[in-house]
Amino acid sequence: MSDGSTDAHGKHQVGRTESLPAAPFDFEAANREYARENQARPGDLTRRRSQTAIITCVDSRCSPEHFFQLPENETICLRNGGGRTADMGTLRSLTLIQLTSELKEVMVIHHKNCGALFYTEEWVREQIAKSVTNDSQDHYPLVAPAWVNSVPWLGFNVRKGETERERLERSVQEDVVFLRNHPLLKPTVRVTGWYYNLSTGIVELVEC
Numbered sequence: 001m002s003d004g005s006t007d008a009h010g011k012h013q014v015g016r017t018e019s020l021p022a023a024p025f026d027f028e029a030a031n032r033e034y035a036r037e038n039q040a041r042p043g044d045l046t047r048r049r050s051q052t053a054i055i056t057c058v059d060s061r062c063s064p065e066h067f068f069q070l071p072e073n074e075t076i077c078l079r080n081g082g083g084r085t086a087d088m089g090t091l092r093s094l095t096l097i098q099l100t101s102e103l104k105e106v107m108v109i110h111h112k113n114c115g116a117l118f119y120t121e122e123w124v125r126e127q128i129a130k131s132v133t134n135d136s137q138d139h140y141p142l143v144a145p146a147w148v149n150s151v152p153w154l155g156f157n158v159r160k161g162e163t164e165r166e167r168l169e170r171s172v173q174e175d176v177v178f179l180r181n182h183p184l185l186k187p188t189v190r191v192t193g194w195y196y197n198l199s200t201g202i203v204e205l206v207e208c
Helices: 027-037 088-100 121-131 140-150 164-180
Strands: 052-057 075-080 105-111 190-196 203-206
Touching: 052 088, 075 088, 105 164, 164 190, 164 203
Parallel strands: 052 075, 052 105, 105 190
Antiparallel strands: 190 203
16 A cells, blocks of 8 residues: 655655646556557466465555566466455455465565555544545445444554564564464465565565
8 A cells, every 4th residue: 555645744644645636547548559469368267377376465556567577377466455364355365266276375465665554443433434424415424434343454553663664574474374374275375475675676585
């Protein structure tokens, strides 16, 4: 997740800055160009070459397809905010991958400057509560409070005195251990943890 900005008091704010306008991108034209220049199509799902799945963050700066220079059908990338392994959608997808194809390794990758470093469960609930108004014309005020309390937001736990790097490496270790011990993951599947440094482009193995 992207880290956002700071307010007038220097306090960290999660999310896109209002001063940064959206840049239009012609997705359809880009796709047509891709289709013209790439005639070869990947094989079926069971023929992934590396037999590896990657769990990482939704942050657009953290792109395994780019920093590993992955060809098509090399891996499966599962993304969620923070790249957390306890995410129910990620566990569901990982289970389905095992049922439909061969899986030998799962790589868990967290990255520098992740937005999940800067929010807590309480912060998310507060922000949702603030956005609920009585004059809203849709169903949002009725269902949002119930949903916000039922969804685990999975921010990174903070320990006093930790550096960002230490906190991220600890979160990688926690997520790797969680997955290694999860009953839905076959014990034959290797689980490794990694730290991606946005500043250098280097991905480093984390001892887990």
